[in-house]
Structures are given as C-alpha cells and as structure tokens.
Amino acid sequence: MMLKRHHLLGWLFLCSLIFNLVINQIFITDGSMELAAARSLVKTASVLSKVNTKNDIQPASGNLKENRGDVCIDQINSQSDNQGIGENFRRQSIGNKLSLVAENIRYTSNNLNSAIADIGDLQMIEIEKYYGRNCHFLANSQRTDLSLSKTNTAIFHSIILEERTAIIVSFPRDNQRLKLQWINVNSQAFREEVNQFRISLENYANITYNPQQAQKLYNWIIRPFINDLESLQIKTLVFIQDGILRSVPMAALHDGEKFLVEKYAIATTPSLNVTNLQTSRQKKARALAVGLTKDAIIDGRRFHALKNVRAEINQVKMQIPGSKQLLDEDFTRDRLQSELSQNFYPIIHIATHGQFGELPNDTFLVTGDNQKLTISELDRILRSIYNYYKYIDLLVLTACETAIGNDRAALGLAGVAVQAGVKTALASLWSINDASTVKLVTKFYEAWYHSGVSKAEALRIAQRSLIASDGVSSHPAYWAAFILVGNWL
Template sequence: MQCYRFRLKSLLFLTSLLLCLWLNHLPSIAESVPGNQLVQQGVELYQAGDFKRAIAPWQTALEYYQETHNLTNTAIIRENLARTYQQLGQMEQAIEYWQQVIADYRQLGDRQNLGRNLTELAQAYTTTGQPRNAIALLCDASASPTDCQPETALYIARTTEDNQGEAAALGSLGNAHLLTGNYEDAIADLEASLAINHPAYHTSTLNSLGNAYTRQGQHQERYADSAQQRGAKQRASQFRQKALNDYQQAFGYFQQSLELARRSQDQPNQMGALLNLIKLAQHPLISPQIDAAQINQALKEALDLLNQLPDSRNLVYAAIDLANLQPAVSTITPKQYQCPPRQLPSLAESLLQQALSIAQRLEDSRSESFALGELGHFYECQNDYRQALQFTQKARLAADQNRQAQDSLYLWEWQAARLFQAQGNPEQAIAAYQRAIATLTDIRQELLMADSDVQFDFRDRINPLHRDFAQYQLERVERLPVTEAQLEIESALKTIDALKLAELQNYFGNDCLFTPIPQKSVEQLVGDDTAIFRSIIFNNHTAILLTLPNKPTQLKWINIDSQTLRETVNEFRRGLERRRDLIYDPKPAQNLYNWIIRPFITDLDAAGINTLVFSQDGILRSIPMAALHNGESFLVETYAIATTPSLTLTAPQHLTDESLQVLALGLTAKATVNGQTFPALTHVKSELQQLESLFPGSKTLLDDDFTRDRLQAELSQTVYPILHIATHGQFSAVPEDTFLVTGNNNKLTLKDLETTIRQVSQGSDSVDLLALTACQTAVGDERATLGLAGIAVQSGVKTALASLWFIPDASTKTLITEYYHNWSNPGMSKAQALSLAQRKLIQAENSPEINNQYVHPAYWAPFILIGNWR
C-alpha cells in the first residue's frame, strides 16, 4: 500500500504548486496612516517566510481600516491574510477571506482585482480537491464550450484586457481540468497561458504542463495494462509507446521549469520541478533513457533546498516525498507491496522527522497527519509495531482534528488495523478496519469529484482495504466457535458487498451514486428455492461463500494463487469462444466446477435449490457460470442461473404486467466506429420482427432510425417495460469506451443510455428488462466486465440480459426468441426462461429446426442475466 499512498499524497503536493498571482509580491498601502506601518511589518515578515507572525499586525490593521470605512485597504489586507493562510495550509480560513475580498471588489467596482481574486479563490478550491468549483469560478463553459460565462475570472480578464489575469486564470483552469482527468483541455489551457507574455508565470505553467503529460502517460499505461490482461499484445505495445511519448514530453517541461526557476531564484517552484523530475526519472518506462548523474545531482539539490525554504505545507510534503522516493523497479512483488524499497533508506527517518517538525511549527494538522502517519508506516516496515502504533494513533488524532484531513484518516485507521493484527489483537484490528471503511465511505464521493483517475487507482488505493479486512475476517473463521464463526462470516459478507458497491461506483465515476436496498428486501428477493454464491479473490487463495435459504453461510477455499486462477479462468473462456472446435473440451469447465460448485453439491440437493445466483469477484466476473461442467452435463442443465453485482443493489420486484410492450432497436448494416469495423448483422431484422409478433403494440427502430434522439423521443412518449437493443456493443476498461453501435456509424455510450432512460422514463420504475445482444467484453479484462455487471444498476433498470462475447446473429435470434417465448408464460422467472432457452440449444439434435452446431457453448453460454432474476 505504501507505494500507492505515496502517489496520492504526491498529488496533494503537486497540485498545490499552482499559479500564485502575488507570491512575495503583496499589494501595499499607499498613504501614510497608522495602519500602514502594521501592513509593512506584516509584509516584511511574510517575505522573510515567517507567515504565522505576519498575521497579527495585519489583523490589527484590518480592524483599523474597517473602523475608518476604508474599503480599498480592507480588501488589500484581506488579500494578504488569505494568501498567508494558504501558505500555512489553513485553507478554510484562506477561502473565507477570499470570499470576503471578492465581495469587497464587487462593491468597489474594481473589475480587474475582482477577476484576479476569483482566480486565487479557484486555486484554493483546486488545492482542496474541489476542481469543479474552481472551473465554475474560472470559466464555466457548460453552456458553450468556447465561451466563458460572464463574471467568471477568465471572462473578466479578457473583457478588461488584463493579460496578466488571463494568464493566471488559464493556468489555474488547466490545473483544475488536470484534476478532473480532462488532460486534453488541461494541456490546451496551460499552453494558452504559456503563450501570453508573462514570464513570471512560465515556471509554474511549465511545471503544470509536465504534470499534465505525466498523468496522461499514466492513463495510457493503464490502457496498456488492460490490453495486456486480455492478451492484446500489439495494442498494449501501442499504448506503452504513447505513454513513453507523454513521459518524454513531461520530462522536457520539468527541465524547462527547473531552468527558469533556477535563473529567477524561485526556490518553491525549483523544489517542485526537481521532485517531479526525480520521480518521473524513477519510472521504469523512461528511466533507461535518463542520465543517472543528472538525477543524482537533482536529488542533492532538492535535499539542499529542503533546508533553505521557509516553513510551509508544501515543504512538509516535499520532505515526505523525498523520504518515500523509490528506486526504478519494474515490479513490486507481493512481499514488497506494503513496504517497497526506498531510494534514500538512510535518510528516510530523518526526513520524516523533519516533515513532522515543520508541520508542528505551522500548527497544520493536515500535513502533520501525513508526517505522523508516514513515520508510523516507516516503523511498521521495521517491524517496530509499538512505535509504529504510537505514531499512527497520533496521525489519526491529527487527521480527525476539525475534520482537516478526513481523506487521510482512513489510511491511518487501516494502518492501525494492520498493526493491531500484527500484535495479535483481533478486537482492536476489526474495530480499526471498520472505522477505516466507514471513513472511506463518507469521503469516497469527494475523492471521485477531486480526481477521475481515482477510478483507475481504486485498485491501488481503496480496493486493498476491503480485501485486507475480508481476508482477515474469513481466515479467522476456522479458529472460532461455530456461533462466532457465523457472525464473522456475516460481517465479512458486508465487507465484500461494500467492496463490490465501491468498485461499481469507482468504475462509473463521480456522477453515480448507488443506494443499497434494505436487508428485508434482499431476503424477499432470494426466496426458498435460490442459493447465493459469492466469491472474493486474495493473493494466495479465493473464498467461495454459499448462502442457502434459512441456513448459515458456508465457506470453502480455492487453494490456488490468484495468477493461477486467472490463467485457468482465461483458458476456460477462450475454450468456450472457440466455436470452430467441432468437439468441445470440457476439462477447464470441470476444474472450475470442482472448485466452485462440487464442495456444496450435497447441500444444494438437500435444500431443493433450482436457481443459482452468483455475485462474483474480479476475473470470475468475465465467465458464464452456466457453462461449468460436472463431467456429465453443464450447470445450466440443472439450475437456472443469474448474476448480480451485489444483492444489495438488486431490486426485488416481480413484473406482473401481462401486456408487455417492447421498444426494439437494431442495426443490420456494417458499421465503423472509432476506427473499428463491425460486421453486418443480417438476422437482426427477423429477430426484431419475432419480438413484434410476440408482444403486440411494440415498436422497432432499425438502422438509420436507431439513434439516441429517436430512442429518447420514443421513451418520452410511451412506457416500454422491455428495451431490446440488437447491435454491436463494446465493454471496455473505462466507461467512456463502453458503447453500443447505432445507425449512421454513430455510438451510444453507456452514460448516454443511462441518462436517456433516467430522464425520460422514470428510471427504475418503468424499464423492467434491458436486453443487449451482440455485445462483447475482452478475455481477461476484469475491469471491462464491471461495465457489464453494473449496466442494470447504472441505467436504472431492474434486469439486463447481455452477452459476454460476440456470436453470429443467427444463433442469437434462435436463443433470444426462445427466451422471450418462455418468459411470456405465467409464473416463469427470467432466470428460468434463459436456462430453458440455453438448454434447447444444448439439446439441438432433438430440435430439427435448430442448427446442430449450436450445441457448442460458444453459441449459448455468453448470455448472462444481470440483476433481478425473478
């Protein structure tokens, strides 16, 4: 975890190095009055780096100018105080003063200073992880992508021909866009700022451009990792080359920023550029191209600067960053995961102590919490648990002080949990884990709003917390008495459900809030004939949990490591998709059956179970459980099967409306989207015609009529319980690249679909079933399957029927028609309807009208039911 916590805290430091309009250039009071001496005294203290002592004379001067009703000088003093509190890291006070300053300049009618202070307030919002608030102050181009709204900072700067204010506003806007993950706009804004001839800002702007290209490179690397997982080696190589190009651009910008900072003796920006250079140079992708001597010199320079700069929150983070620097390594082994190697092992402790001393002198509880927590982690890695716990407890207190560092509190609660666990104190370990998850749940939306890359870094920053806790709970079960063991399993199930909920929310991003349904509704949904299988994957083994009606939950382990499990699962799925193999080899399917189902088969038979519902984890989400094989038959030949991202997200209602209507949309023509060609679907037209005959009053939109606008118009006029879309769909590692192909070579993103359904059709109260045929997710891409797993929840429908991979539309027509025919029978559940349709293809030799080749699981297995299976 340490290497990833370092990344999170580094972001806090880097984004605080924004364009400061007046750093060491405070506005002064012109006239010679009693308050002027106090103002000058504060300015001298500020410029000497004694920010804390500068406050008192300014506060006294502020009272004088307020009493004499001198609004101009009142505004100037408030500006100075705002900047000083920002330097001290006390952002709430800084924001409060800037809001007052903005009101002052509005009252004075001073448009130029109004615009400039809007920019400074925006920078404060960005520093505190509120980039969207910053964007609203700086431009707010929501109504028009090219024009800023009136009374925003950039609009005011341009209308008053304030080039300096425009450069600052553009730079700040670029940093805000960077934090939202909008790299293209961030780079454009920063380049526009750089083009304005104000050299004083160029150092910061170049540094920010380096950050933007670094983050864009990280984004490309994540695409590469996703492609690598699914075996697309060429695509992975392309993405890595793009990442390398971005890193090279970033390194060049950091070098330019450093040279400018050196020439202008701008030590704060010099430190920022040095740290960025050093950290980027450690990246395995670019490190072979970097001169080691140059980086060693930069590291020496940064260490020297650390003792020259005045106390500030940035200096605290700089010391922590230096302590946590890692050597360039290509991988972090599981053993190193918690405690990766340090580049400066002999200096790490003293650097962290230095960071703590600075934070304590500043009385900055936020940066103090990071310094204390990192010291705790340092001693944790030395196996000095007593001292580690002392620092960690202090970090918790500092983080919780006035709620100044809630986004770090969960880290220290998690750290305390590990330490209690290492000391053999299970009660306190469990309590600390629970506090960590509760804190994280409270702040997760703020994290998402602050940085869209948290969606990707979730596996690194947040996901391991839930897994650590669940693993600790489940591994204790065998050592506990029966009653306590069952309580521990029930608690672990809540942890697992919380993990699945968090995974979905992080995949879909900041606009998505899922509300779990009450436990009573979950029990109502399950019924007496249904068994629930849950899985959770750990490094060395995988837990399978079975819940039967009115029975305690059972736990069994798959005792293989996660990599072996991944390889087995991928082999199983690749075998399913090879429809050219005339004889299907069921051995991989039998292996998985033996691991997941066979340990529980006696209990399933005894309970009279006819429906299995799977809430899967990780790579297990990417395969159809229907195709597991017991040596004689497929699992779906015995049970109806469904899947759900989480029981707590599955609505329990059963559709009772007998007059079902379908809005059917389809594409028959060949299409090209995003440079990718999708083949024609020649049987889609007859597939949709079959639906119209089964469900009178239905409507079809085919080919050119299949557009987002037509979909929206139809849903706004008529309530359709069934929305059937027969077209190519692609589910990717990121929601933005998950889409359905529509007419005229256009696409409908998952976000478009969700928005359309929710806006015009009362959301989850109207659409009972969303069917997507001809969709596909890539083998081995477990993140892509989150989009498929969560589509029912995200789009606001009760159930989704979709395919894991693309198959010829002739067999799809056969299976889908059979499914709807089955489901139209009274009392037939969706899961039963699908299982009967799949069985009919499995027994194709008994039905002359069905092609015998459809017996191969490639043709029937990919269809899965997601959500409410009733």
C-alpha cells in the same frame, strides 16, 4: 484563520490514523473484537476517501424501498486515487476476516457475514471507479431474504486474493446458512485457468466441445457445495463475482455429465444492495426493439452485418404485442431518445454490435448512422426519462462482446444494469452472428413473458433448448455467452 483550519484538519487526520492503528491491533489480537473493529476501519476509510453527498433515494409504493442505480452523482476525477485506496483496504480486510474463519470457528458466522457485506462494498467501489462516478444505494436485507425463501436460491460470493480465492455461499432457510471454500491457487494461475475456460467456450472450430476446463472450474466453485444445494433443493444460483470471474458464464460449468444450467437457473449481480428484487409484473408491458442489420464502420473498424437481427426483432414484436421497432437508419441516438421520451417501454431490446472496453467511452453500441452510443449516454437517456414508478424491467443486449481476459471490460458489463437504472439486463459476453440467437430470444420471451417463469428460469429454458438441439448450436459458443444481470425473479 486559514492556517488554524489546516492545523485542525491535520490534527483530525493524525487522530484518525492513530485510531486505525489501535483498532487494527485489536483486530489482530482479539478475534471477538474483529467484527466491530473491521466495521470501524471500513467506515473511517470511507469517510476519509469519499466526498459526502446526499442520499436521494425515494420510497416506492408498498412496504419495500426501491434500490435504484439512477441516484448517481458525477464526481471529479481526482477521487479515483482515493477509491483505489478504499478498494485495496477492503480487499485486505476481507482476506483478514476470512483467515480468521479457519482459526476461530466461534466467530465464523460473524466473519462470513461481515466479509460478504465488504465484498458487496468492494464491487460497488470498482464499478464507481470504472464509470467515474460515485453512487449511493440503500440496502434492504428484508427483501433479499424474502426472495431467497421464495425461490430456493443460493448466493455465491467470490473474492480473489493474491495467494488463493475464496468462495462463500449463502443458503436460504431460517438461519441463512453460510459456507466457505478456498481455492488454493494463486491469483495469476487462477486467472490463466479462467481465461482458458473462456477460450474453450468460444472455440467454434471444435465441433465436439471438450468440457475438461469447465469441469476443473466446476470442481473448484460448485462441487464443494453440491450436497447442500441438493439437500436444500436449490433451484437458482446467483453469482456475485470478483475480477476475472465476471468475464465467464457460470452456466457453462460442467460436472462431467451436464452443464450447470441444465440443473440450475443462473444469474449474476454486482451486489445485492443494488438489486431491485420486487416481483410485481407490469401489466400489458410492451417492448421497444431496435437493431442494426447492415455493415458499420466506427473509428476505422468494420462491424459486419448481423444477418439475423431482422428475424430477431420480428420475433420480439410477435412475442410481445404492441411493441415498436427502430431498425437501421431509424435507430439513431436522437430517435431513440425521442421515442423513449414520448412512450413508456418497460422492455428495451437492442440487437446491434456492442463493445465493452477498458473505459466507459470505449463501451458503446453501434447505431444505424455509424455512430457510437456509449453506455454513459444510454445511461443518461434512460435516467432522464424513467423514475421510481416507471422503471425498465428488462434491457436486452444481444450482440455485445468483451475481450477475453479483460476483467475491466467485464466490470462494465456487470454494472450495465446498475448504471442504466434497470431491474435486469440480459446481455452477451461475446457476439454470436447466428440464427441460434433468434431461437434463444424466442424461447426466453415465450417462457418469461407468456408462461410467467422467472427471468433466470426463462434463460435456463432457452439455453437448454439449444443444448438439446444436438446440432451445431448445442456447442456453448452459441448459447453460453448470454448472462442475466440484476433481478433474476
């Protein structure tokens, strides 16, 4: 009986392989069949490479359904190889679809829409691979369309291929226009250019910032679409980034006169499919503000005292009445979990050293008792306490850092909102031990919590206030590190 079962499984796999080859031939020879063929390929590869698990997604109040990152099921490590196969498959499929755009204009819309969907799938495969778990999410295109029409938002999708990089932009309005632009630079050269941009941003030694590298990336990524952005009166840019692009802030791109954030509100998200875009604001929201002001030693590495954290925490309490603080010795893993289990805090503000590394266990926050709070542990704490009707609206991490050129670490930062099950994360790409962070945090909460603007617009207001200061803090090293991940509304 067991032998027959193995023969049956082998026969099914062979049939699936033959089916893929046949469909792939159609994909190459007949552009009109490309969309259906590619979808069949992706679906088949997904079935072969993933373990089926139940979609445990519940509806929220109203007509919209929640897209939440807390319906993740831990998977065995042996799945990582299959995920890698799926990742490579989708990347090749996306490249094929985008190549057809130039060859057959008739199917441009279908090809671009299909490529955008696959880019979203690819992002989630990479995050799943990083965190070692398989996550299932429910897409809701109606909610996305509604948000675009309300906020004059354009969505930038990127995909880095071996010989060139594609930028696809989704514009709002009735037909949701799409536009493709190629950056004709191979992946290695493109990576080096992006890393040079990041290095220039963190160069505190240069009092006068040289925007040359920021202009180069602006000309590649933004300038080809500037006429559309202006004619459609776009106010917000949302980036779904690939690879090394996750490690740099788009806010610091420069058009030769101004930084991008001086003209647009900016946010990033791993995928629209996992972004909860509900705009309802919880009444009388309060914050749990935790932080570390002292030196700490973790695994032999010294983390120097963050001298402005106490002032930062005080500002959070001042801006958001009813908030509570856990500072230094009071900030421990057990105390944090206990406080969150006893009281509901829609806003969690964490001002301590954070490191995003190659692996989830190397991605952690430093607590007041010289311990690591890994992002996986934070994820478990938050998901065990909150549910669909009590969710975290905002998670702030103001002293995190990712290594230059490490897109694996940047992937961890990009997925933090998804993994922790929060609507929005505001985090830093590099640590800034300076009073400018206090100013930025204060301006952000003033604009968002009190004035009621969107989170992306609130961050724009805060960053512009530093740019306009004409002091040391006008340098992008002091403000560009902060990125908004997830819901930008």
